[in-house]
Amino acid sequence: MSKVKFYYDSDTLSYKKIERKKRNTVKYAFIFILASALFAFLFVFLASQFVKSPKERALVRELQHMELQYKLLNKKMDQAQNVLSNVEERDNAIYRLYFEANPIPEEQRKAGFGGINRYKGLEGFDNSKIIIATNKRMDILQKQIVVQSKSLDEIAVLAADKEKFLASIPAIQPVSNEDMTRMASGYGYRTDPFTKVRKFHYGMDFTAPRGSPIYASGDGTVTRADNTATGYGNHIRIDHGYGYESLYAHLYKYNVRVNQKVKRGDLIGFVGSTGRSEAPHLHYEVWKDDDRINPINFYYGNLSAEEYSKLLERASLENQSLD
Structure with missing residues (x-):
């Protein structure tokens, strides 16, 4: 029950009841609600700035x-x-x-x-x-x-x-030092054993007993194993690729056939004296891009520095070739 409020009227010298107008009540209520809402908004805003959920x-x-x-x-x-x-x-x-x-x-x-x-x-x-x-x-x-x-x-x-x-690359000596008697003739001008005329010798001659093993000096494919080339007798040609080819001449017999793939060090034939040959030996040539080059530059694969030095010294002597 709401309290009844009075005020003192000085004119009548008496207390009179305060009559609340309905319009004022609505106004005060609206102001209260608005103030409350503003306060609540301000509270929530400040809380959100300093207090996290x-x-x-x-x-x-x-x-x-x-x-x-x-x-x-x-x-x-x-x-x-x-x-x-x-x-x-x-x-x-x-x-x-x-x-x-x-x-x-x-x-x-x-x-x-x-x-x-x-x-x-x-x-x-x-x-x-x-x-x-x-x-x-x-x-x-x-x-x-x-x-x-x-x-x-x-x-x-x-x-x-x-x-x-x-x-x-044909990089080893095709006849082992154990089987080789000597390096008889090198690349360069030599005396022909038959005509005794000085002419260019395009390979290296390795003397060895008949039947001594001959090894492929590099990986490749056998392109020839026959005796139809003049002067070479029984001979083998190996295509190593990259423009390199090696030739092994005056063989006693073959151990490979045409088109056979070989690896460096494989046994391909045996020393002989067929064709234009004065004694059992291997005539060995290296070709690069269809030109014959000095085989002495390709023995780094199986010779020591001392052995290579001795071979180089013997190959440089201008003597008589064996073919």
Whole structure:
């Protein structure tokens, strides 16, 4: 029950009841409600600035965790970049140089991405800057890895080809020192044993007992094993590829057939004295791009430095050849 209020009327010298007007009541109620709403809004606003809800605190922790993960990711990318830079340096300065391949330019290795904005979808967030920067680094690092991977694939092909090339070069003495009596005649002008005329001798003569083993001086394919070439008697030709060919003449007999694949050191025949020959020996020639060259330059595969020095000295003597 509401209280009844009175006021003192000085004119009548009496107390009179205060009559509340309905309009004033509505006005006061409206003012009260408005003031309450403003106060509540102000309270909520101030509270939101200084006091965070559990959901907001969880979001803040999640954001801090994300920022930490991005920092750790960038540190890992720094480490990966250092390792990749070291591989790139060795690739250019050692591998590609050794295999005679052009180094990959720096601008090609570390080129960015032109054209459209690849990161437009990452814009407009509170941490867009760190997210975009990290994604850019990741994309560039990924591209560098792809470039380096392709380079190593190329090096692997070159290495395999280089290995094949080194195995194919006629690089060993075709008659072993244990079987060889002596190196009778070298490459150069020599006296013909039949005409006694000084003429150019295009191979090296290794004297050895009849039947001594003859070995392929490099990997290749047998192209001839016959006696139809004038002067050579029973002879073998091996195509080593890369423009190289070797010839083994005056054989006693063969141990290979035409089109047979051989490896360096394989037994291909035996020393004899067939054809235009004065005594049992192997006449050995090396061809490069259809020109006969000095075989003395191709014995690094099975001779020591001392043995090679002695062979070089004997080969330089201008004596009589055996064919």
